[in-house]
Amino acid sequence: MIQQGKLASLGRLTASIAHEIRNPLGAISHAGELLSESNSIEKEDRRLLDIIHKHSGRVNSIVKSVLQLSRQEKSHIEVIHLSNWLKEFEKDFTDQLGLNESPLDMTAHTKCHEVFFDKNHLKQIIDNLCSNALKYGQTNSNQTTVSIKAGIHPTSQQSYITVTDNGKGIDKLVAQQIFEPFYTTSPSGTGLGLYISSQLAELNHAKLSYDENPNGGSRFTLLFSTAKPTL
Ligand SMILES: Nc1ncnc2c1ncn2[C@@H]1O[C@H](COP(=O)(O)OP(=O)(O)OP(=O)(O)O)[C@@H](O)[C@H]1O
Numbered sequence: 001m002i003q004q005g006k007l008a009s010l011g012r013l014t015a016s017i018a019h020e021i022r023n024p025l026g027a028i029s030h031a032g033e034l035l036s037e038s039n040s041i042e043k044e045d046r047r048l049l050d051i052i053h054k055h056s057g058r059v060n061s062i063v064k065s066v067l068q069l070s071r072q073e074k075s076h077i078e079v080i081h082l083s084n085w086l087k088e089f090e091k092d093f094t095d096q097l098g099l100n101e102s103p104l105d106m107t108a109h110t111k112c113h114e115v116f117f118d119k120n121h122l123k124q125i126i127d128n129l130c131s132n133a134l135k136y137g138q139t140n141s142n143q144t145t146v147s148i149k150a151g152i153h154p155t156s157q158q159s160y161i162t163v164t165d166n167g168k169g170i171d172k173l174v175a176q177q178i179f180e181p182f183y184t185t186s187p188s189g190t191g192l193g194l195y196i197s198s199q200l201a202e203l204n205h206a207k208l209s210y211d212e213n214p215n216g217g218s219r220f221t222l223l224f225s226t227a228k229p230t231l
């Protein structure tokens, strides 16, 4: 209980720091933008302005994620028909990327399973897993196959969604850290995507885990709870 209390106050502290950073960060990035509109900026200084722009954008995404997490104390759990929801998700995800054709392989799911989950949270989790798979799951030929499969575990009867890719997979030592906050191997990432996704899964009584894709690459599984909440 003491540990829980400490974590809760740490969460509040982090959220208030994130909140306090927002205004000065906005000022820095605004000043940078005004400066970049000037015609008398040398080429070398433009490079420095780009650095300011890029890194203030990065801090801004960290701040947004931390604030979002601290606000999401309660989830709005509802009944979701997985196969319908996945079809909608595929369309949204494709539109979001500005593509004409879906980058996802969704042929695997056929049955309609019902799960109890917050729709926004589910979108955020699957969105992050698919974005990661597209970003990190590239093969040498630069081709990525991201597959989404929904099913029911034969023994526990729990519904699940798996997101798999055929990339290089994740090294065992690295895999132990990917759910830690701020762990990233990408210079443009915040390292909060999987941490937030696993926290959101917990809020909905589900579990997010990683294992190797048996055909090579990564496999992330979101395992839903079978318990029916009182809606
Ligand atoms: N499908 C994947 N294949 C290989 N590595 C992955 C995959 N998904 C995640 N990872 C590894 O896990 C790390 C953490 O992922 P996470 O989504 O938490 O953060 P990020 O993608 O680096 O940053 P952000 O999501 O904030 O942009 C990644 O940097 C990458 O090294």
Ligand SMILES: [Mg+2]
Pocket (backbone or CB within 6 Å): 128, 131, 132, 189, 193, 194
């Ligand atoms: Mg990510």
